[in-house]
Amino acid sequence: MSKRRDLLYEGKAKKVYAAEDPALCVVEYKDDATALDGAKKGSIPGKGAINNRLTNHFMTLLEKSGVATHYAQELNDRETLVKKVEIVPLEVIARNIAAGSLAKRLGLTEGFQMSRPVLEFCYKSDALGDPMVNEYHIAAMGWASPEEVSFIARSALRINEILTGYLKGFGVELVDFKLEFGRLPGGSLLLADEISPDTCRFWDSKTGEKLDKDRFRRDMGGVEGAYQEIYRRIFERVEG
Ligand code: ADP
Ligand code: UDP
Numbered sequence: 001m002s003k004r005r006d007l008l009y010e011g012k013a014k015k016v017y018a019a020e021d022p023a024l025c026v027v028e029y030k031d032d033a034t035a036l037d038g039a040k041k042g043s044i045p046g047k048g049a050i051n052n053r054l055t056n057h058f059m060t061l062l063e064k065s066g067v068a069t070h071y072a073q074e075l076n077d078r079e080t081l082v083k084k085v086e087i088v089p090l091e092v093i094a095r096n097i098a099a100g101s102l103a104k105r106l107g108l109t110e111g112f113q114m115s116r117p118v119l120e121f122c123y124k125s126d127a128l129g130d131p132m133v134n135e136y137h138i139a140a141m142g143w144a145s146p147e148e149v150s151f152i153a154r155s156a157l158r159i160n161e162i163l164t165g166y167l168k169g170f171g172v173e174l175v176d177f178k179l180e181f182g183r184l185p186g187g188s189l190l191l192a193d194e195i196s197p198d199t200c201r202f203w204d205s206k207t208g209e210k211l212d213k214d215r216f217r218r219d220m221g222g223v224e225g226a227y228q229e230i231y232r233r234i235f236e237r238v239e240g
Contacts (some may be wrong), residue, residue, distance in 0.1 A: 001008075012035070013029065013030055013032060013034070013208055014027050014028060015027070015028040019081060023083065024072055024084055025081075025082060025098055026075065026079055026081055028048075028078055029051045029055075029079075029080075029094050029194075030047075030048050030078075030199040031043045031044055031047045033213065035216060035217040037126060037129045037130075040216075043214060044227060046224060046228065047227055048077075049077040050197070050230075051054055051194060051196035051198055051227075052074070052077065052078050053074070055071075055080070056071055056074050057239065058189070059195065061162065062159060062162060062191065064082075067155060067158060067162070068188070068189070069117070069185075069191040070191065071083075073077050078135065082106060083190060085184055085192050086182055086183045087124070087192060087193075088183065089123060089125070089143050089179065089183045090120040090133075090138065091121070091130055092119065092152055092156050092157070092178065092179040092180070093120040093177070094160045094177055095117065095120065095175070095176040097112065097114065097176070098111070098112040098114060099175050099214075102120075104117070111208065117160050119156055121149075124220070134145050135149050137159055151189055152189065155181070161193065162165065163177070163195070168205065170237070171204060171205045171233065172205060172211065172230070172233065173204075174200060175202070177195065178200075179193070179195070179199075197212040197226065197227050197230055198213050200212060202230055211229050
């Protein structure tokens, strides 16, 4: 793993490199942060390492509950070996409590507890601002088959159940989050990308304090501290 690797892709929060094994790739988590479709840019010191370790921790937990993920091996603080997949061009959003764009769109107060989880699909396109789409768009454009969409929806709801219960044990409410899925060469689907304070809304169960990227998006201050707090709660207990 020490030899120079070819950069396959540089995104807003991560870099993806080729690995020695062509079935794998190396993901490097950056401290860079963007919001408002890339219009707002900044850096959150320590974020890359926190997101790397939290993602790997959540993916390992999900694997233990039977959810197939891309996770292969943590290489160091910021880098992880993952199974290389063809990403399904959808952002799959699961929501328990109304916040962000849902609250705005439906005129709901942030914090409204919905009677059941809500799933949304967005077409993954920075240029278009990730527009929301439904099953009909997805099938008509050939982004995923109806069978794949139903697998993705069932997986997202199961992941929501597992993570919601797990986080409650740490005094954290899982408000909403974004997932990405990918296909292995044989066509089977895996959970890919990341699960971190960049891609989830985490609220303190007692105080409602935001422990996620909304502090950056909304210029609330205490951004680094929020990432550190989520990390501390989970890893202090896990590592004793
Ligand atoms: P963005 O592309 O939105 O700026 P990132 O900075 O997080 O996002 O870049 C990481 C890229 O790697 C994303 O496009 C994501 O879809 C992709 N990706 C995540 N997991 C895998 C994987 N296992 N195989 C291939 N690509 C992946
Ligand atoms: N999200 C994400 N990437 C995106 C858009 C959303 O990770 O490109 C996550 C976001 O962190 C939140 C959830 O998906 O946990 C729902 O986001 P929302 O649609 O409310 O969008 P926002 O308010 O961030 O514009």
